[in-house]
Each structure stands twice: as C-alpha cells, then as structure tokens.
Amino acid sequence: MAKELFELELLGGATERRYRKQRPEVEEMPWGTIDIDGFDPAVLLAARKAWTGAAFQEHRTGIACALALKALMEARAPLDLVAQATRFPLDELVHVELTSRMAMELGGATEIIHDPDRLVVKPLEGVDPLLRAGDLVVRFFCVGEALSIPMLRGAWKHAEHPLPKAVLGRIVRDEAAHGTFGWTFLDWALPHYSESDLAVLARSADETIERVLHNWEEIRSRPRKTHPQIHALGWMESDDYLELANRSLERNVIRPLLRRGIPIQSKPLAKAGRLYETDAAVGLFASNDPPSP
Template sequence: MTTEALFELDLTDGPALTLHERASGHLAERYPWDSLEPSRYPAALLERARYSWTLRALNEFGSATVMGQLVQVMGEARVPLDLWSLAARFPAEEIHHVELCARMAMRLGGGTRLSYSPGAFAVAFDPSLTYLQRASELIVRVCCVGETLSFALLSGCLRATSHPLTRAVLTTLVQEEALHGRLGYLYLDWLAPDLDAAEKDRLGRVAREALDAQAPLWEKLRSSTKDGVTSEGFLLEHVTELGWMESRDYVTVSQETAETQVRAPLSRHGIRVP
C-alpha cells in the first residue's frame, strides 16, 4: 500500500541539535541569509521560488534515502573499501543539502505544502539479481545518470546567478555533489572488465529508464527571454537571483549532459544506452 505524507522537516532542541550544527558548520551563521530580500520580487515569482526550493529540498531528501540504500547494497556486494567509503559520505551530504534548500524556502516566506510517498524513493530490485548486480544498477541509475545530470544543472544555475546567498548555497551543493556522479565511473573502472554482455545490456536499459524519467521535465521548459524579460513577464535578473537558469538553458544543458557525460562514458565502459 502506498501512503501519502506531507513533506515536513524538524530539528530537536537539545544536545543532538548542538552536535548537528557543529558537524554541519552552523548553517545559520555561515550563509548571508539577510542578503535575500523577498519584497524585491513579484508575488507570483516568489511563490514559484518557494515551491522550487521546497521541491529541491524534497528531491535532496529522496537522494539521501537512495544514497543510504546504495551504501547498504555496496556493503552487501562487498565492493572494494575505497569505493564503499566514498559512497558512505553521500547520505550526510544530501541531508546537508535538504537543510540548505529548506532554509532557502523559509527565507523566501516559507516552504510550500508538498505531499510525497515515503517509500517511493528506494529502488525496487528484481529479486533474482545478485547483490553485485543490485549495486551496479544503483550506481548506473543514481550516480551515472541522476547525479551527473543534477550536478550539471546545479552548475548551470550557479553560473547564472550573482546573488550572494544563492551563489553561496549553490556553491555548496555543486562542490559536495561533484563526486557523486564521478563515483559511478570509478565503480565501472573497477567492474566493467568483468561484466558480461547480458549485464552490460541490462545496465544500458537501466540508464535508458533513468534518462527517460528526466525527459518530461525538459519538455516543460520552453519559455523564452527577450531584452532581459521572460515570456511570462519576469525580469531575468530576478529569475537568476532566485536560483534558476533561463528555461531554454535547462533543456540544452540536460541534453548535452545526457550525450557527453552519460551515454558516451557508459559506452566507453561497454554499456550501450539504447
């Protein structure tokens, strides 16, 4: 049974919070939160930004969940310790990103009400797969495709913005996610020589499914900009300050990344994406 839950975040008010803040670098103090003034932006754009940053927080929440699953499966598969150790850092980094994105939404006036299925993030495996095949599937689906695309899009948003708070938050996300996609190919450097043709074909289909899941998002992004104003009447300056690229840039970056940083390197490892 699939149950829906309201996406909500909370912190305790005790020793655990003190330890958390120490470990995460006291986010309330490290970033120039007061530099972002919500009254500067039109109400309609502000509402979209609140939704966007809340959705980013939810997506990072999902990433933290599936990264935890990746660590578990890699341990069950007994992959080399250096690969496993690198992956073990990722859940904590994703949780860090959840908090940063949520704080951005709060700075803009509060998070948007979003519902989600708590059990929907974890990947359901074919029970006939070995632990190593499960690890390979997660590596391809999450690292080689999902995190590679995410890193490219976040990097594009970072290049587009000049706002000090938005730049600071996106810089953290980009720096900490840089290794997430790379791990996929470090893993394949180790494993690919031992993959048989059937497993390479299966992983190619896994990559295709992961790319197809992204395509509907690209198709929605078709608005244009002229003379610094979007087709919806928003100033492009405001759009980039709040953390977006131009809409058409999302499509360009996504498609170029899919070809040059997903399909091509997978092909070099003998994994052809249909």
C-alpha cells in the same frame, strides 16, 4: 498508497550541536540577507515552490544514496570505495536543510504531498549482489547525479543574490565527488560483469534517461514565465536550462556509458528527433531528479 506531507524537523540540543559541528557550513551561509519586499509576489511564490521542490529532490537523492550504499556493502565492493560513498547521505541531508531554509527565507515552504514508500526505485531482486549494486549506481550516480551536477553548476553561475549563490556553491562543491563516484565504481566492477549483466545495466540507464527526457518535455510545454528577477533567486531560463541539460546528457552520461561498453540506446533530445526549443522558465532543480518509481 500513503499520502503524507513532506515536512522535516530538527531534534535540537546536543544532537543538533553535534550535527552543526560536523557540517558548520550550513550556519556559515549569509542567511537573512534577502529583502523579499523587493520581489514580485509571483516570482517569490515560484521561487518558494522551486526551493521546496529542490529540498524534496535532495531528500529523495539522500534515500537513493543510502540504498546504493547498502547494496555496495552487500556486494563487498572495495572498502575504500564504499567509504567514499558513506559521506553522500550526510551531504544530501545537508542539501535538504540548505534548500529548505532557502524556501523559508523567501516566505516559507510550499506544500508537497508524497508517498514515502515510493520515493526511489526498488533494488533488483533475484540477481547477484554486484548486479543489484550496479543497477542502483548506474541509475542514481551515472545518470542521476552525473546529470544534475552540471545543472546545479549552471544555476550557481546564474544566481545573482549572494545567498542562493552561496547555497548553490556549497551544494556544487559537495556534488563533485558524487558525480565521479559512479564511474569509479563501474571501472572497478566492469570486469566482473557478463554480457547479459551489461544489457541489464544498459536498460537501467535507458529507463532512467527516458524519465529525464520526459521531465524535459514537460518543462518545455510549460507557459513562458520569463521575469527579470528570475536570475536573482537562482533560476535559469528554460532555453538555457534545456540546452545545457541536453549537452550534459550527451557528454556526461551517454558518451561515458558507451565508452565503457554499456550498450545503451538513448540519444540526446535533438538526435532523438525531439525538439528542445522552449518557452518556459524553469525552477533551478527541475531535473535534479533521481528515478521515480
């Protein structure tokens, strides 16, 4: 298993200028406006970790989007639908840059060691291309993106300082299209799936939801670190976070899947008999988490 430091660079020159022209919003953020001297060092360190973690998650989501895009093309999904999805990897790259630069503004990124070969689930093998695409779309979009978007919106609403507010606002705007994509795909693809295909898709969703619930349990078990400066840097307190996360799971993931006849078993936390009262304060992207291997 290769363990490598999560680090990225820009090539610069004409290549960077072309990229900046494509996505001018990155340079339009109010960079350089946070006075870090005003913050408790422990809060700053936690915020640097949260934003570095967010950059890593955006990087994983970019890979997930690229993988789903390849599968959609192989499945010969409708051209205009696939065309919508071609924008997503670039959006995620922009989010990687925005979140990394947020960490830099707060004093620098923190260390993340990762295995580049194990960033997202592997596509199903030995199945029809349409089912292979459906599995990835259900995991990455109908669960992953559909769940992370209300959480990002929540973090954006809570952010007090203009810089994290602008960065989160930009991300939330891009993510709106990512959130609806999975459902548009399913509404087109559903008539092509058999009962057993639907059972496979239900398992894909259940597995992904189970991982999300596991992450939340982990968040719930962390020690309380409530601090009055938490909101300034774009955090939500964990009680708010988990309540919103659980509501979003039911409304934006479980119900729409069931409505489309995908026989998932998953339940929101409270209905699954798990508690979700918590003492912990959580980083802003704690569940912006595409399925891990």
